[in-house]
Amino acid sequence: MDEHEQNYSEAKSEVKDKGNSDEDRDTLSHEELVEVTDTTLSELLGQDPLLVDLPQGVTLEEVGAQVALEQGQSMTIKILRGDGEEMAVVVPQRGATVLDLKRAIRRHVELRLNRSKRSRTLSWRYVWRSHWLYHDAQKLKEDWAQLADYGIHNKSRVKFVKRLREKGVP
Template sequence: MTDISSPPEERDAIEHLKEDDEEDEEALPHSEFLDIFEEGLALIVQDPLLCDLPIQVTLEEVNSQVALEYGQAMTVRVCKADGEVMPIVVVQQATVLHLKKAIRRYYELKQQREGGIKHISWRYVWRTFHLVYNGEKLDDDSKKLKDYGIRNRDEVTFVKKLRKK
């Protein structure tokens, strides 16, 4: 109850606390909130621009897809030795290091969704394999992909490094 003789600021504060209590009673349980969120996300993913994204899409994947549509990013197709092709999205001005980090994010998300290998030593991967485009090794992490001639939808392959004797 508010006392009429109390100052207006105090009355406003008490009324605000009562409103907060009423809002808490109307708050959704976490599981219901997740259900509503996933329904909304499913509607977003049905959009023609975003239809090729997975169901458990991340914000980064949505942003990458939008950047692709606006021409701010490109897709580099990375081919593994087993024939698998990974479509990796990087910004237009990306360096080799950006590509390597994007490959890592792509593969970790894929493993998380499929329940595969829990840990990959990326240090070992980059020590053991080269990324190669048109026979040229992408060995300078600070060099831009465009400097190697890589454009949208070009293929880069993993090639095992030869040991020096």
């Protein structure tokens, strides 16, 4: 019997001890099943050398991105915020656009806010209207432009820069 089957049996035996009816003895509640699944996944991910860096409560998307990174199908881009904080986001290696980068930044920030249990809503429309993404003194203006056209590759650094109003533009 492997470890996750053992966890399931232990959880099931706890339910048998607590419940009185036949139905309670044979099934787990939803909460108990979620708990068993989370602990089993955490143990399995902790044992895998490729996935050990992933945080608790990992999503399927994060696991897929980590596997794609290890296989060389994706790249990591460091995003430098104005307050000095650095975020690492993952985008596809080939054909990635500025829009893909913006979506990856959004996913990263939303996951981080959810994990810190902060209920804060960001207006991404406001963020992109008031800030530029910069790489090597180039504004990443066009959402459909390829990242490679700007010279962005694996482990490149991109900065958030406050937009200044241009003369002659309302």
